[in-house]
């Protein structure tokens with residue numbers, strides 16, 4: 001049996017205030033790495049390991065995700081560049097009950113990639129437990145994600161659906177091609 005490779009990757013979680021970024025991270029992460037806000041850069045960082053199983057032909061990969069969450073109500077304009085720097089993947093979150101949060105995803109990605117260049121992105125349509133209040137759905141997500149060359153998933157931090165899958169998805173995208 002081959003030993004698993006170990007890698008560490010920084011990902012950022014972005015999106016308009018109150019879309020559910022912190023709730024998604026909290027749902028996913030059990031182990032708080034640094035619970036204090038790093039006030040100089042205005043971020044909170046937690047880590048969690050994801051295992052990528054190769055199916056035997058190649059070694060498995062243990063990915064330690066360093067997940068960066070903006071502290072407080074950060075809007076696009078006041079997220080500092082230090083937050084984006086060194087990110088190798090991103091989750092961009094919107095809220096299915098607020099259409100403007102979907103349009104914002106485009107700006108979040110553009111601003112991010114001005115710092116990082118092209119990196120893997122997964123778009124998350126969060127609060128899918130609130131289907132009766134939904135103002136957009138998979139069709140719109142599919143259109144936007146195609147435009148942005150990203151994948152998308154429908155999540156709920158409340159009931160947990162697709163949350164683990166979303167972090168698995170971004171991990172796989174970042175490590176595509178690595179053996």
Ligand code: G3D
Pocket residue numbers: 015016017018019020021022023024126127128129130155156157158159
């Ligand atoms: P943010 O980190 O993007 O700013 P938060 O967002 O994680 O702080 O969440 C903002 C609000 O949305 C919170 O409600 C939170 O409970 C709620 N929320 C987050 N994810 C979901 C979800 O999947 N479903 C539902 N129904 N609510 C969600 P409060 O009331 O505490 O402000």
Ligand code: MG
Pocket residue numbers: 021022023069070071072
């Ligand atoms: Mg938050």
